[in-house]
Amino acid sequence: MVADTMRAEPSLLRMSGKVAVITGSTSGIGLGIARALAGAGAHVVLNGFGAAKEIDRIRSDIAVEFGVRTFYAAADMMQPAAIEQMINDVLQEFGRIDVLVNNAGIQHVAPLEAFPVDKWNAIVAINLSSAFHTIRLALPAMRQNGFGRIINVASAHGLVASPFKAAYVAAKHGIIGLTKVAALEAAEGGITCNAICPGYVYTPLVEAQIDGQARAHGISRDQVIRDVLLAQQPNKRFATVEEIGALSVFLASEAAASITGIALPVDGGWTAH
Known part of the structure; x- marks a missing residue:
C-alpha cells in the first residue's frame, strides 16, 4: 500500500490539459515559470515585451520541447483594456484558464522626495493593479470549472523594506494583501491564491x-x-529561475490544494532577520 501511494504521488504534480497564463514571461523568472509549467504538461500563455522573432522562437521552442500548446498575448500590463482583451483571447483560444501567474514587474530606485511621479504610477500599475485586473477577469472561468490556481510573484520586499524603493515596496506589500483577499473570497471554489516572495534570483x-x-x-x-x-x-x-519554476508547479498542482493565502519567502533567509 505504501509503495502504491508513493507511485501515485507524482501524478499530483502533473498538469496535463491545464491552461496557464503567465504575465511578464518572455524572459527571466516568468519564462522559468512558464517552462516549468509546460514541463508539467500545462499549455502556456506567454506575455511580455521583446522582439517578435525572439518571442516566437521562445514560444515555438516550449511547444516542441514539452509537447504542449503555446500562445502569446502582447498585452501591456499598464492598460486594463488590454488585460481584458488578453483574458478574452485566452478563453476564446483554450476555453479555460486554470493557472494564473502574475509576474510582470518593473523597478525604479530613488529617494522618496525625488521619486518621479510617472515612475510611481507605472510601478503600481504593472506590479499591483495588473494583478487585480487579471484576477478579477480570470476568476469567473475558474469558478465555472471548480478549479483555479493564482500565483502572485511578490518579493522579499513584500515583507520587508529597503530605502529608495518606495513604489516597488508599496506595490509588493499590496500584492500580498491582494493575495490574502483573493484566497479568502475563492476558498470554497476549488481556487487557491498564494504569493511567492523571492530574494535575488x-x-x-x-x-x-x-x-x-x-x-x-x-x-x-x-x-x-x-x-x-x-x-x-x-x-x-x-535563487534560480528553475527553483521558482518548481515551486510554482507545486503551488499550481493538486498537491497544494490546501495551501492558500500564504506569502512564501524564497530568499535565502533574508526575512528571517
Whole structure:
C-alpha cells in the first residue's frame, strides 16, 4: 500500500490539459515559470515585451520541447483594456484558464522626495493593479470549472523594506494583501491564491547589475555578489529561475490544494532577520 501511494504521488504534480497564463514571461523568472509549467504538461500563455522573432522562437521552442500548446498575448500590463482583451483571447483560444501567474514587474530606485511621479504610477500599475485586473477577469472561468490556481510573484520586499524603493515596496506589500483577499473570497471554489516572495534570483538583468556595480565601485564581481546584492541573504547565493519554476508547479498542482493565502519567502533567509 505504501509503495502504491508513493507511485501515485507524482501524478499530483502533473498538469496535463491545464491552461496557464503567465504575465511578464518572455524572459527571466516568468519564462522559468512558464517552462516549468509546460514541463508539467500545462499549455502556456506567454506575455511580455521583446522582439517578435525572439518571442516566437521562445514560444515555438516550449511547444516542441514539452509537447504542449503555446500562445502569446502582447498585452501591456499598464492598460486594463488590454488585460481584458488578453483574458478574452485566452478563453476564446483554450476555453479555460486554470493557472494564473502574475509576474510582470518593473523597478525604479530613488529617494522618496525625488521619486518621479510617472515612475510611481507605472510601478503600481504593472506590479499591483495588473494583478487585480487579471484576477478579477480570470476568476469567473475558474469558478465555472471548480478549479483555479493564482500565483502572485511578490518579493522579499513584500515583507520587508529597503530605502529608495518606495513604489516597488508599496506595490509588493499590496500584492500580498491582494493575495490574502483573493484566497479568502475563492476558498470554497476549488481556487487557491498564494504569493511567492523571492530574494535575488539570477537572471540576465541581475547579471547586468553585477557588471555595472563592479565597474561603478571598482570592486570584483564576487564582492558585488556577496557584499552588495546578497548582503541581506544569509545563504549568499542567488535563487534560480528553475527553483521558482518548481515551486510554482507545486503551488499550481493538486498537491497544494490546501495551501492558500500564504506569502512564501524564497530568499535565502533574508526575512528571517
